[in-house]
Amino acid sequence: MEKNDESRGKILKVAIVGPESTGKTVLAETLAQHYSTEWVPEYARDYLDRINRPYTLEDLETIALEQLNLEDRLAKKVKNVLICDTNLLVIKIWSEFKYGFCPEWIRNEVQSRYYDIHLLTYIDIPWEEDPQREHPHKRQFLYDLYFNELQKIGVAFLEIKGSPEKRLARSIEAINFLLEK
Secondary structure: OOOOOOOOOOOEEEEEEOOOOOOHHHHHHHHHHHOOOOEEOOHHHHHHHHHOOOOOHHHHHHHHHHHHHHHHHHHOOOOOEEEEOOOHHHHHHHHHHHHOOOOHHHHHHHHHOOOOEEEEEOOOOOOOOOOOOOOOOOHHHHHHHHHHHHHHHOOOEEEEOOOHHHHHHHHHHHHHHHHHO
């Protein structure tokens, strides 16, 4: 399936993906500030705070739909760059990891949604405890799932490692390169 959508050619779309507690949100916020643009927050955080019970596979589907809606709404507001603090690849991997299954429509969206680059955040920053985080000792395993899946689906991605300053500089360098193309 061709990786294309209406926003290709109009705005640069950056998806930040990776395991829990690897700095995705901080990077998304900082990049959005640097480029004076919008960033798409992780809808799951707000949703999980509101349900006040253990989440289910059906909840992941609801989160996926709302994540797409939020991304589409914010994409209409930007002129040059949209920073996404997650995408459906995260939900696909989490669904398969936690439930051993991912709904077909989510797998299809992962294949069909276009992002100019995925920034894959590495596990070299300290784990920060959070009620929504579940697996501090499986970070390398989860990172490997992301790395392998990005290779498998054949999308452009860049590993983001090091200090917050190095992560930001590497990300800006990659985004600037794509903006200049």
